Amino acid sequence: MKIVVAIKQVPERDAPVRIDAAGRWIEEADLQWALNESDAYALEEALQLKELHGGEVVVLSAGPERVGSTIREALAKGADRAIHIDCEDLGQRDALGVARLLATAIQPEDPDLVLTGLQSDDLGYGQTGVILAELLNLPHASLILHVEKSDTGITVKRELEEGWFQNIDLPLPAALTIQSGGAKLRYATLMGIKRAKTKEVRRIAAAELSAPPEAAVVLDRIALPQKQKITQVLSGSAQEAAAALVEKLKFEVHAL
Amino acid sequence: MSGILVVLEDREGRIGRISWEAVAAALQLSSFARQPVHAALLGADTSTVAAAVAAKAVDGVVRVEHPLLQSYTSDGYTHALEQLIRARQPDFVVFPHTYQVRDFTPALAARFGQSLIGDVTSIADGPLFTRQLMQGRLTGTYRHNGSGPCFVSVQSGAFRSDSVTTGTAPVESFTPSLEAAQIRTRPGAPFRAAAQTVDLGSAQLIVSVGRGIKEADNLPLVQDLAAALGAELAASRPICDNGWLPMERQVGSSGQTVAPKVYIAIGISGAIQHLVGMKASQCIVAINKDPDAPIFEVADYGIVGDLFEVVPALTAAIKAAKQ
Incomplete structure (x- = not known):
């Protein structure tokens, strides 16, 4: 099975969030970067499918130079090769614009399966995988926790709301968006890290794939969220704060 | 082109709270955009839910019915709604941000060269749509650029379902043309992993x-x-x-x-x-x-x-x- 996994590099979870001067995005200068969480699960699913059925895992990522480190991480975990779409203006493209870039790079690969994470931890559009399916004319399913090969294609376990699940049969080729938590993530081994250095990373300039399209949806400005409630912050040492909270729970909330 | 189309979810013969919230969002959008709101329902037979929606303060209800819409599939819903939107040409299409909506609306919007503005928490005049970024650590304000329908989904709990007042709306039918071969996935029945022991x-x-x-x-x-x-x-x-x-x-x-x-x-x-x-x-x-x-x-x-x-x-x- 030939699998393309589209992955995204995002700011690390606990990274400080400072709004930039233009008010349109965050200061990127001193951010730490990481592989988007659900994309890590998409990669894991791809690697497990390859271990079971053979084939090839190709990771695909769009972004500036720094994305290279996340691509190397994926290669170190076991992906066979990578495609890096050099793109400086990813944030200015809407979900469709980004998916068009990725789809154009995927097309000549002609994979059996296209996997992405469910949603990015930064912009959180949650659309890339589903749009890829549309652009590549593939059947798709989203929020997938597990993939099994069947005689006619694949059977996937889809998460529904409130603790419900559903199995879906799809023919191949297909596209899936993977939900976090379906498998246990592997770490890169020392050997894997060493091998990754020799694996192919093909770089394509975004301009070669598609002209920056006029975005249908524009992010005008960003802001810190407005508080929905007035929080009483209980300060002092751990003991003092704990004692204050117990007082509140007892006399204001009447819960003790 | 004009009008606001709000697409509701039929959950076992009922309109869920989040769908009424989507109606509330559509009505709010209508107060800025000064356009009528029509509600669409998809299924093999939507008579019961259509009657419930027709008793609310919307300008019309559209029953989008076909035997192949009996249970949800991304392909079925995308094809059916594509035809409805091409026929009615609304300016805005509003959805509740459910798992089902997340599964097909990005593809539907792409068919119109559009991107969904998803998981919206508030709508202001402009219209401007606010949604969360960075896992809720920031908010972003979005606007729609240019022509073509603007696709929006609204977050659960962000709009007040009880703001939807009663009314009497005309009900019409729309029969999309669908063929079994267009539906490429076969969904199984929903199940729970195990009996719940913790309530x-x-x-x-x-x-x-x-x-x-x-x-x-x-x-x-x-x-x-x-x-x-x-x-x-x-x-x-x-x-x-x-x-x-x-x-x-x-x-x-x-x-x-x-x-x-x-x-x-x-x-x-x-x-x-x-x-x-x-x-x-x-x-x-x-x-x-x-x-x-x-x-x-x-x-x-x-x-x-x-x-x-x-x-x-x-x-x-x-x-x-x-x-």
């Missing part, structure tokens, strides 16, 4: 733990607190994903929705997927080392500090108070 929904006190606990070996810390309080233990998704606590203790969009008297969130940053499952709690306490964590936006009481110091102190203080 968090009826718990009065909940102690809930998140990523801040760092490792499974630290869980006794919060288990002790829950025991001292007589509270149920719950968790955010990453804890259950790691297998540290069973899935049935997960609170959030993919787990249980709770509304206890007191909800103590420990080391939980407060991503929206978690907040939707607990923000209706009467009193929310947040213990987190990051003062900017989104959990503090919904907290009544907050302790900014190291949970490894605060939680044992709290357990001791509660034990002392109960003596």
Whole structure:
């Protein structure tokens, strides 16, 4: 099975969030970067499918130079090769614009399966995988926790709301968006890290794939969220704060 | 081109709360855009739900019916709605931000050269649409650029379903042309993983733990607190994903929705997927080392500090108070 996994590099979870001067995005200068969480699960699913059925895992990522480190991480975990779409203006493209870039790079690969994470931890559009399916004319399913090969294609376990699940049969080729938590993530081994250095990373300039399209949806400005409630912050040492909270729970909330 | 089309979800013969919230959002949008609101329902037979919607203050109801829409498939819904939108040419198409909507609307929007503005929490004149970024640590304001329908989905709980007043709306039918071969996936019946043995929904006190606990070996810390309080233990998704606590203790969009008297969130940053499952709690306490964590936006009481110091102190203080 030939699998393309589209992955995204995002700011690390606990990274400080400072709004930039233009008010349109965050200061990127001193951010730490990481592989988007659900994309890590998409990669894991791809690697497990390859271990079971053979084939090839190709990771695909769009972004500036720094994305290279996340691509190397994926290669170190076991992906066979990578495609890096050099793109400086990813944030200015809407979900469709980004998916068009990725789809154009995927097309000549002609994979059996296209996997992405469910949603990015930064912009959180949650659309890339589903749009890829549309652009590549593939059947798709989203929020997938597990993939099994069947005689006619694949059977996937889809998460529904409130603790419900559903199995879906799809023919191949297909596209899936993977939900976090379906498998246990592997770490890169020392050997894997060493091998990754020799694996192919093909770089394509975004301009070669598609002209920056006029975005249908524009992010005008960003802001810190407005508080929905007035929080009483209980300060002092751990003991003092704990004692204050117990007082509140007892006399204001009447819960003790 | 004109009008606002709101697409509702039929859940076993009922319109769910989040769909009424989408109607509320469409009506609010209509107050800025000065355009009529039509509600669309998809299925093999939508008569019951269509009647319920026609009794509300919308300008019309469209029953989009076909035997192949009996159960949801991305292909069926995308084809059917594409035809409806091409026929009616609305300026805006509004959806509730459900798992089902997330599954097909990005593809539907792409067919029109559009991107969905998803998971919207408020709509202002412009229109401007606000949604969360960076797992709720920021908000972003979006606008639609140029021609073509603007696709929007609204977050659960963001608009008030009770603001939708009664009315009498005409009902019309739309029959999309669909063929069995167009539907490429075969969905199975929904199932639950295992019998639920924990009913968090009826718990009065909940102690809930998140990523801040760092490792499974630290869980006794919060288990002790829950025991001292007589509270149920719950968790955010990453804890259950790691297998540290069973899935049935997960609170959030993919787990249980709770509304206890007191909800103590420990080391939980407060991503929206978690907040939707607990923000209706009467009193929310947040213990987190990051003062900017989104959990503090919904907290009544907050302790900014190291949970490894605060939680044992709290357990001791509660034990002392109960003596």
